[in-house]
Amino acid sequence: ELKVEQNPLFLSMQEGKNYTIYCNYSTTSDRLYWYRQDPGKSLESLFVLLSNGAVKQEGRLMASLDTKARLSTLHITAAVHDLSATYFCAVDDNNNDMRFGAGTRLTVKP
Amino acid sequence: DVKVTQSSRYLVKRTGEKVFLECVQDMDHENMFWYRQDPGLGLRLIYFSYDVKMKEKGDIPEGYSVSREKKERFSLILESASTNQTSMYLCASSPSVRTEAFFGQGTRLTVV
Numbered sequence: 001e002l003k004v005e006q007n008p009l010f011l012s013m014q015e016g017k018n019y020t021i022y023c024n025y026s027t028t029s030d031r032l033y034w035y036r037q038d039p040g041k042s043l044e045s046l047f048v049l050l051s052n053g054a055v056k057q058e059g060r061l062m063a064s065l066d067t068k069a070r071l072s073t074l075h076i077t078a079a080v081h082d083l084s085a086t087y088f089c090a091v092d093d094n095n096n097d098m099r100f101g102a103g104t105r106l107t108v109k110p
Numbered sequence: 111d112v113k114v115t116q117s118s119r120y121l122v123k124r125t126g127e128k129v130f131l132e133c134v135q136d137m138d139h140e141n142m143f144w145y146r147q148d149p150g151l152g153l154r155l156i157y158f159s160y161d162v163k164m165k166e167k168g169d170i171p172e173g174y175s176v177s178r179e180k181k182e183r184f185s186l187i188l189e190s191a192s193t194n195q196t197s198m199y200l201c202a203s204s205p206s207v208r209t210e211a212f213f214g215q216g217t218r219l220t221v222v
Contacts, residue, residue, distance in 0.1 A: 033210050042213040088152060092208050100153040
């Protein structure tokens with residue numbers, strides 16, 4: 001059974017700093033998704049990573065996928081308050097389904 | 111834009127009641143999903159459907175059933191609500207297998 005682990009679960013960082021969120025998964029998969037959830041809101045798709053070595057960037061967020069290591073990272077550059085949210089990774093289980101990590105609650109402080 | 115609409119944002123129901131959560135998508139997506147979201151557990155799949163009248167169990171189907179009579183609508187049914195079903199319920203749809211999902215705004219259900 002596919003298991004997805006994110007860390008850290010909670011992250012408090014200062015504006016302007018860099019940090020990385022990690023997403024590990026337990027079985028072979030070549031598709032990984034990152035979502036953002038604002039408090040009281042639903043999930044919004046950020047990135048879809050479709051192959052080993054895939055890297056996608058939007059604004060201060062950059063996501064990468066290493067299928068051999070079964071690892072994806074979401075890197076935050078020069079954080080700003082607007083990035084405060086909960087970030088989820090989800091891994092395609094090759095069976096019409098996605099498995100989600102527990103989420104990383106990010107708080108960016110001034 | 112894809113729109114996935116859940117019928118209620120907040121619901122309060124009594125233990126033992128039959129509860130219906132409705133979800134409608136407007137983009138002719140094949141796949142629809144019901145998840146529940148609990149703190150520290152992420153999203154857990156309850157049921158999904160890849161076609162009208164087709165359904166598959168997810169990780170936690172016990173105590174739930176679903177109905178998909180029309181392509182655009184996927185209903186989650188709690189046959190006899192219990193307090194441990196108090197949670198946030200999220201509906202999602204996707205155009206085909208192995209593509210990103212689009213989520214509704216969620217229904218926060220409280221069972222008292």
